[in-house]
Amino acid sequence: MAESTDCHKAQQDFPKVLILKPIPFINLVSEQYFASNKFTFLEAYDSSLPLHQFLSTHSPSIKAILSSVGAPPITADILHLLPEVGLVVTTSVGLNQVDLLECRRRGIKVANAGSIFSDDVADFAVGLLIDVLRKVSASDGYVRKGLWATKGDYPLGSKLGGKRIGIVGLGNIGFAVAKRLEAFRCSISYNSRKRKPHVSYPFYESVCELAANCDVLVICCELTDQTHHMINKEVLSALGKEGVIVNIGRGAIINEEEMVQCLVQGEIAGAGLDVFENEPDVPLELFAMDNVVLSPHVAVFTPESFLRFKGPRGWESGSFLLK
Numbered sequence: 001m002a003e004s005t006d007c008h009k010a011q012q013d014f015p016k017v018l019i020l021k022p023i024p025f026i027n028l029v030s031e032q033y034f035a036s037n038k039f040t041f042l043e044a045y046d047s048s049l050p051l052h053q054f055l056s057t058h059s060p061s062i063k064a065i066l067s068s069v070g071a072p073p074i075t076a077d078i079l080h081l082l083p084e085v086g087l088v089v090t091t092s093v094g095l096n097q098v099d100l101l102e103c104r105r106r107g108i109k110v111a112n113a114g115s116i117f118s119d120d121v122a123d124f125a126v127g128l129l130i131d132v133l134r135k136v137s138a139s140d141g142y143v144r145k146g147l148w149a150t151k152g153d154y155p156l157g158s159k160l161g162g163k164r165i166g167i168v169g170l171g172n173i174g175f176a177v178a179k180r181l182e183a184f185r186c187s188i189s190y191n192s193r194k195r196k197p198h199v200s201y202p203f204y205e206s207v208c209e210l211a212a213n214c215d216v217l218v219i220c221c222e223l224t225d226q227t228h229h230m231i232n233k234e235v236l237s238a239l240g241k242e243g244v245i246v247n248i249g250r251g252a253i254i255n256e257e258e259m260v261q262c263l264v265q266g267e268i269a270g271a272g273l274d275v276f277e278n279e280p281d282v283p284l285e286l287f288a289m290d291n292v293v294l295s296p297h298v299a300v301f302t303p304e305s306f307l308r309f310k311g312p313r314g315w316e317s318g319s320f321l322l323k
């Protein structure tokens, strides 16, 4: 009994790490993760207290925040309630849910998943593109509904090789997508915040010009104030009636309403979408379109990548990059 009380006391002294929403797929590592002997995890989502009250109650002991894809935003208001926080870590690549300016202002360190899942996301982007062009999911549905036998052959898809691919955001993921599509004999060009001096792919300063010179746009950039709704009707019209868009970045980089309109009116040919503006809500119009492939934000990583970066003593140092 004394031992368990001591143990309980010792645990109370561990630095507290706040979690605002269950970490997706944490079952991949869960037992060791929650048995940490270095931290106590405080799961705000399990508390019956309203969030602000929960945070005020625990605020002196919360030293770090663990975030993830789809977690509530870590705003200046939340950070204001947590004066002892010195570190925010997210299992995601995207940092759009973290107020980075406020973190910088307060000297809070921020770490994300860096490039450890880039291959997985890039594989998925190529998968979505092949699916849209060659109608893999649509023809699967055709066979399953028994329509092959009653209605005959399904329309053929379009060839990937030779397509002009525009990568929007040539970071780790964008580059991994480009390398894969080069192997399919596609030609690559890109738009990024800045021209990359060591990259020979043609660079377009304007995303609209990139779209006008491509058959496919693959959205790989971060969601920021600058990229919010950057892909709008004008860009999609420039991509044109034969054009296809793939999004594995964040839903709100595309003006979803305008994209749906373009798809409904046949102003672009198709879309492969892993991310949406208001996840998990997906515009209903898309459900009826067999030129659109939908997935529920799963490009993110595979169990293999997740486990590869966990050594016998937990996460290997260097897996998560400090920003």
Ligand SMILES: O=CC(=O)O
Pocket: 069, 091, 092, 093, 094, 095, 113, 249, 300
């Ligand atoms: O969307 C996934 C991520 O940001 O890791």
